[in-house]
Amino acid sequence: MDLDNSITSLHENTLDYTIWTELLHAAEISTDIQLIRSIYTSFLSYFPLFFGYWKKFAKLDPDRAFEIYQQSVKSVPHSVDAWIFYCDYCVAKRDENHTRLVFQEATKTVGSNFLSHLLWNKYLEWEFSKKKPQNITKIFLQILQQPIQQLRYFWESFTNHASSRPIEELTPDDEDFKKKLSEITDDLMKFQEVMKYHESTLVQTVKKMNEVIPFENNIKRPFFHIKPLDTKEILNWNQYLNFAEAKYEENKNESNEEFVIRIYERCLVPCVLYPNFWKRYAFFFENNNKIDKARGIFSRATESVIQNRPSIFIAFAEFEERQKNFDRVNKIFEGSMKHFKDKAYEIYILKTLFEKRQLKEDEKQEEKILLIYEKAMEECSKNDNSIMVLSISMSQYLSYRATIANENQDFKIEKILINKGRNILNKAFEASPKYKKLWTAIINYEILHGEEQIYQNCQFLYQQIFMDPCPLTQKDQLSIIPLLIDLCLNHSSDIKIVNKLEKLLYRNTLYHVKLGYDQSFELYEGEPTIINKQPIIQIQQK
Template identity: 30%
Template structure:
């Protein structure tokens, strides 16, 4: 007997059961790899082209075509060992492909491994518990292999049916599953159980809701109430019928167990104790009247959802991208269901009493929202925004369920999408699980080595945890590993220098980091700007010479003319603000004028206020903002000062912390594998709602 299907369960989604107990919720269990073949197949030779196709798929695991070619070849060859190996590896990467789970189970069944076929179905249902097709395939497998003359076989089938409708019964297209359940109960001779099945589905909005109602009416009118109802329900409907008869005749109601006047007979029973034909007809009418009201309510719910359901053209998983209309349809449906469940409040603020009332109706509520999210994440599992939307909804309802969804997204469906991993790490850090946050970021960095945003998030995590030594060590490691990539090495060097200077209060070590980076990248203006910011931040009476040395070094470096003018201007500003004598200020001013002459008339025009050239100067390759024009010849005291030196120079001289321009620099993308970092808006910390 395979593993219990109860492993699919997680608190959240419940359906009514005939015994009155809560049903099984939507499966959000961790998925494990499917079972591979037994030892008896280890010595079998593989088909001739298997190794070539297998290698192609393993080298390109994200290439869906390589996998399908491998699987088609194995199927054509009818080779059990090759098919097992290919299917097992494929389904680890694409567990939502229910059709291949069915192929895997059929493969094992044809090979005579019935138990293994059942185990494959169970593994598949862990991965995709909402698959109506896979549930029906599993049930048919059991029906074809179990000895139905045994009472335990009947009980097992009924148990699986209950698991199936609990996991997937809310699906808009779950009609085949409900019909199969009802017909199976009829075949077993359990007419009352068949009635109970139809009674349950009659309260669920499905595509063929009208068919269920018609089948229920036929079922009820084809058999006496005593056969299609449980003893408790039958007793209740008889009491209702007697009450209606008593009220119609103007007599007093006579309840079961009470003595009747001498000579008065039970009008609803014949001599042999069965219901009269009139009584049967009246009770059937009473039953159908009650179900008519339920059917009308359900029909209204179907109409609300019909337009949303009709807009969904691909409810199954596929690697092909969905068009914008499909994505918008899912977004709109989710937003509507959330508002419907929570009284028009999409944020989900609802009292427990309101939530209980919704759940009692089994039409809308938290359970349906969860189910719709699960349906959506079959078709949209490769889109981060839907996982983000799901965890944002789940977080107020339960951290464990939220964590489980993060794990499914990151470890199964989106192992190479960094944004959702960063959100998960932030989630764990926010709730104090620092070790788990570290593990997530380390695993992500191993999967996507060299991704700058991940290393910086690791550094930030350690810094916020008060572990400055670890943060420094991570940055130093990044500096060492990126020496062959000039732009990236400069980027990490600036980050390390800032950490040492701002938090470590160690100017000397920060200076050494920047000077070493300048030796490797003498044409990187950001390094000079950050070194200048470091020197200017000190005591000007002590650091004056260091500031001028930094400026002189920048002027001698292979930097653009515009950048050199910037440094010369700042040197002049520093001299004006902190120079010890007017002679020193005049000397710096003269050097500045000589630089303008050396750069030519075009640059001189820019410094004297030419609009076109000044605009060009504002677009320097170091990401700096607009620079003030240089003064005309005359006393230096009339010089219009350039922007003050302040803040973080890693991305712009305009302000500390404005390093969004660094992330968006084109040269960084070209020098580092074309990676364009979206982190400048911090959307992995606070994803859009």
């Protein structure tokens, strides 16, 4: 493959996964360690959630394997698999004390994950190999508090292990229970009492486990992939989050908050490309007055692989506006305008709406808003769709200002604003008359501001409809003609114009396909009356 061409292509689209896989393949078969490091480091900076590639990178670069595994669990801290890879490496390459610390950190971070049983098993097996039964007891007691898969298996293993361990080692760190236990003199009865205590812990944990099993069983892809997630899984994650948040609302304690956070963090591994989950996570903190945590979620989102989704930047700006941090709002808008050049018009429109909310009656603010629109028009001049959207939005703003001028009886300013809005729409239409939204906007604008000149002002739309070919698609014609008919019925003095539009509508093939009947009809009070009710499908079959 041509590495230079691939790298050039990535500069144009850094999130093109297809090109990245080609580069990664080139790295795998290469002996150039600098090339391997360069490709993998760059790739994982964009796609850190691909935990399997961290393991591949570590194997290809053994001299830096330890640092790579450390970075992997920082990048994907809620991935059980990433922690297992790291622990496996430490078991093989690191000393006992360090390996134990990594296992402890791993179980603390993801030990309550429903699928963490493999990690706990490895931890137990490793401590067994080190002949540390006391540590094994501690691990079992931790496991009994985790609503994880194979909990019953761990309980059975624990009972076997406990039968050969001293009572002191098995006794829980519970002062009331210790006092009660001290009153028992028989060792067997003490053992039974201790095991009964642990079994009661198990019962409570199993209850929690049974609550989450319906959601956990519907998670088929707990890992990240570039491909879209199945709709059923997206729905399941939403329902899981509903359940977690409901528990928190019932009792806003630290444990329930940690549970909500845990589910969100796990959700954001397979659902990282879905902005709504990021927004929902931030809203959870914001709604509970944890503003810094909400801001942290938005910051993470804008720095993650989702950075090519403008909606998350917009949500971030709206969040900062709610906090009255207007300087931050402007910085977010400015940054996103440069970042999303193909969708800059959306950002510009939202920026103007933000400015409108600040000082509605300030004339300088009005000038500022118009300058934003003009700058947007200039920067998006090569994109017809952008110009169309911006023109409609700007005309709506001018219409809004004209309405205020009318209320203030400043009729001269009102007329200037109305004409300016009309000229903007007409200019956009002349450049690209193919957009139905633009036709609709012009008609509605004239109905609102045209007064006695409404029909004359829309005359060019009427003429365009009869052009051959018409700028609109046949389907869009079908929705625009009734608006023109209504316009002409109310504002034209010539009924022939109305009839001409009606005949054009009734000759429209899609009109009859939509009705589902043959074309035989007659006009009655401007509406078609069906005579031949034989379905088109049957006629086609003949």
